[in-house]
Amino acid sequence: MAPGEEKSLGGSKKRKRESFSTAKGGGGPKSKGATKPHMKGSEKPLKRASEKSIKPGHGAAAADVGGEKKKKKEPKTPRERRLAAKEMSESRKRKRKPNYDLERDLALLWEKMRCYNISKEERSKFVTQALQKMNGxxxxxxxxxxxxxxLQTCIKYCSQSERDSIFDALRPHFLTLIRKKYAVHLVKKLLDTATKKQLEWFISSLHGHVASLLRHTVGSAVVEHVFHLANGCQKQSLLMEMYSTELQLFKDLTVANTGRLVDIISKLGLQKSSVLQHMTLTIQPLLEKGIVDYSIVHTALIEYFTIADKSSATDVIQQLIPLLVQRSSVSDESEPLTAPDLSKRNKSKKKRSAEPLLVRMMHSRDGLKLGILCIKHGTAKERKKIVKGMKGHIRKLAFDQYGSLLLICILSIVDDTKLVTKIVIQELQKMLKELVLDKNGRRLLLQLLHPQCPRYLSPDDLACLNYDVPSLALQGEESQECSDNKADTSNHNKSAEGCEKTTQLPVGSKKDPSLRRHELLVDSELAESLFETCIANVGELLRSNFGKEVIYEVAVGGSEGVLQSLSDQTDALHEAIASLAAVPKTEESEEEHVLENFHSSRTIRKLILDSPNFAAALWKTALQGKCDIWAQGHSSKVIAAYLESSDPRVREVAKLELQPLVDRGTLKPPAAPHNKVAEKKRLMPEFEM
Structure with missing residues (x-):
């Protein structure tokens, strides 16, 4: 490049800078000192120069900018800076959120309407104002x-007409709202307060979308919520579209046909293979995502097992078992709470998220059946993982209606008694008194003392414990009879005996059931702790509706003599009951005497009939020479039990003192045991054909 060209280039650059400075308000080419502050980053000299160099009429835009800067003052104090920053953030929010002012006004009204110390009239006024602002x-x-x-709070406290208007406004958009993170709670609140017609319309609008919504993280919670609110027919309509393509496409088929899946297949003439394939495609994504803690999924899986072949049922069970020990990832959101309750909700939410899915599944009978199937058909290693995953949640399961049955299944099937003792039994020993007095907790102890007794377990409970997949059943017709939920009450004893036979050889277990009971009850020292609890609380347990059953089984030594090795503790318990019965009756005592209380008198009478050792101890300590006092009321049944006993030694001990009472008519003479059947036949009317 030539030297002249370099000079010309330099001159052009210089001229450009000069023109740039004049455009900013400079009067012409200045000295080099005017541009140095700008190059260093200092703006103050440049601002002063620009402000001085502006002339009236030299440019409208430059004059306006200068005028605005004169009006706005720079914030000097910290308070002014905070206010300026607040104004700037609000202006940005207004640009970003079109309803920013409305949301701010609604938040102020919300703080007023959700207070506890507010009257209904004032709250309804605030609710009406908020709804007027939100209209449209x-x-x-x-x-x-x-x-x-x-809006959720407004729905909670508004009138029914206002609630209906909100429902009608959101009605066309429900399928969109139930997939949104925050709107889903609003839909739940609307469903909780919906009328029967509104709920029916909402359920009908879900037809064709149930399977896809169950796979959605947010939408699945709404389907489960509706499933709990629905009646039997509505629940069936939600389930049926998961069965086959025809039921998913044609809505009339779901309304006309209800019942079990096997019955629906036979009524509609559906192909079993196509139904099985459709259900597999529906259930498989749910298992992959771990969405197995919903009642509707439990029911669908149970229906799937009724038609599944052996390989399909085994595959589903093998997929379920790893999910049982995983921590729950489903959030259980509820309506907004006040500040005092917010911390409690957060704590309970953390506890629920830390629970394994097996614990969360125990809120329905079908969930219990799935857990029992996984324990029955799992391997020894898988059972150990399941038991280890329950550590820290034994208390919650023990006092739950279905959780206690799951623990009963574990106590009856798992062969690793050392692991069960460490995880389950040691936890139960810490709360023995609570367990004995609890309706559900006592069943764990009664299962070890007297397994599968129909006095303590209902037919439905026995059916759950003996439930099995038809294609995986190995017991034949007896196990199917035990798993039948609709057994007649007339055949209740026969079915209970059949269940006891089948549970002696549980599926997948190799250890002798009597040996397992002895290791869990005696070797683990649970029986000794149970004796101590019964002796320390003998009066409370005898008078309790639930505790009397446990103390009776402990006092008689359990079924099949499982507590024979603890004869000293048994005698001590007999003496404790006899000593309590020997306490003289007084009118000043607040509690009823154990011989006159409804529950305790019948328990003592039963002990006299079934335990000769107890009968001898009670007679010697409490009743000998005092039968005249107890010959009336509930206590008379205790006295008469000595004459009804099948043991001749017990009858001979009390005969001399009780026979005069019988002769005087104070005591009713007992019928001979062998004459009871003949007496019933005599009293029955004869019918001639």
Whole structure:
């Protein structure tokens, strides 16, 4: 490049800079000192120069900017800076959120309407004001994090007419709202307060979308919520579209046909293979995502097992078992709470998220059946994983209706008694008194003392414990009879005996059931702790409706003499009951005497009939020479039990003192045991053909 060209280039650059400075308000080419502050980053000299160099009429835009800067003062104090920053953030929010002012007003009304110390009239006034502000914008508000909570509170406290108007406004958009993170809680609140017609319409609108919504993280919670609110027919309509393509496409088929899946297949003439394939495609994504803690999924899986072949049922069970020990990832959101309750909800939410899915599944009978199937058909290693995953949750399961049955299944099937003792039995020993007095907790102890007794377990409970997949059943017709939920009450004893036979050889277990009972009850020292608890609380347990059953089984030594090795503790318990019965009756005592109380008198009478050792101890300590006092009321049944005993030694001990009472008519003479059947036949009317 030539030297002249270099000079010309330099000159052109210089001229450009000069023109740039004049455009900013400079009067012409200045000295080099004017541009140095700008190059260093200092703006103050440049601003002063520009402000001085502006002339009236030299440019409208430059004059306006200068005028605005004169009006706005720079914030000097910290308070002014905070206010300026607040104004700037609010202006940005207004640009970003079109309903920012509305949300701010609604938040202020929300703080007023959700207070506890507010009258109903004032709250209804605030609710009406909020609904008037939201009128026409319900859909936009439903998806907002803050204003959706305001609308939920309004639905909770507003009138039925206002609630209906909100439902009608959101009615066309429900399928969209139930997939949104914040709007889903609003839909739940609307369903909780919906009328029968509104709930029926909502369930019908879900037809064709149930399977896809169950796979959705947010939408699945709404389907489960509706499933709990629905009646039997509505639940069946939600389930049926998961069975086959025809039921998913044609809505009339779901309304006309209800019942078990096997019955529906026979009524409609569906192909079993196609139904099985459709259900497999529906259930497989749910298992892959771990969505197995919903009642509707439990029911669908149980129906699937009724038609599944051996390989399909085994595959589903093998997929279920790893999920049982995983921590729950499904969030259990509820309506917005006040500040005092918010911390409690957060704590309970953390506890629920830390629970394994097996614990969360125990809120339905079908969930219990799935857990029992996994324990029955799992390998020894898989059972150990399941038991280890329950550590820390034994208390919750023990006092639960279905959780206690799951623990009974574990006590009856798992062969690793050392692991069960460490995880389950040691935890039960810490709360023995609570277990004995609890309706559900006592069943664990009674299962070890007297397994599968129909006095303590209902027919439905026995059916759950003996439930099995038809294609995986190995017991033949007896196990199918035990798993039948609709057994006649007239054949209740026969079915209970059949269940006892089948549970002696549980599926997948190799250890002798009597040996397992002895290791869990005696070797683990649970029986000794149980004796101590019964002796220390003998009066309370005898008078309790549930505790009397446990103390009776402990006092007689359990079924098949499982507590024979603890004869000293048994005698001590007999003496404790006899000593309590020997306490003289006084009118000043607040509690009823054990011989006159309804529950305790019948328990003592039963002990006299079934335990000769107890009968001898009670007679010697409490009743000998005092039968005249106890010959009336509930206590008379205790006295008469000595004459009804099948043991001749017991009858001979009390005969001399009780026979005069019988002769005087104070005591009713007992019928001979061998004459009871003949007496019943004599009293029955004869019918001639």
């Amino acid at each position: 914008k319900f859909l936009e508000i439903a998806g907002s994090h803050v204003s959706a909570r305001v």
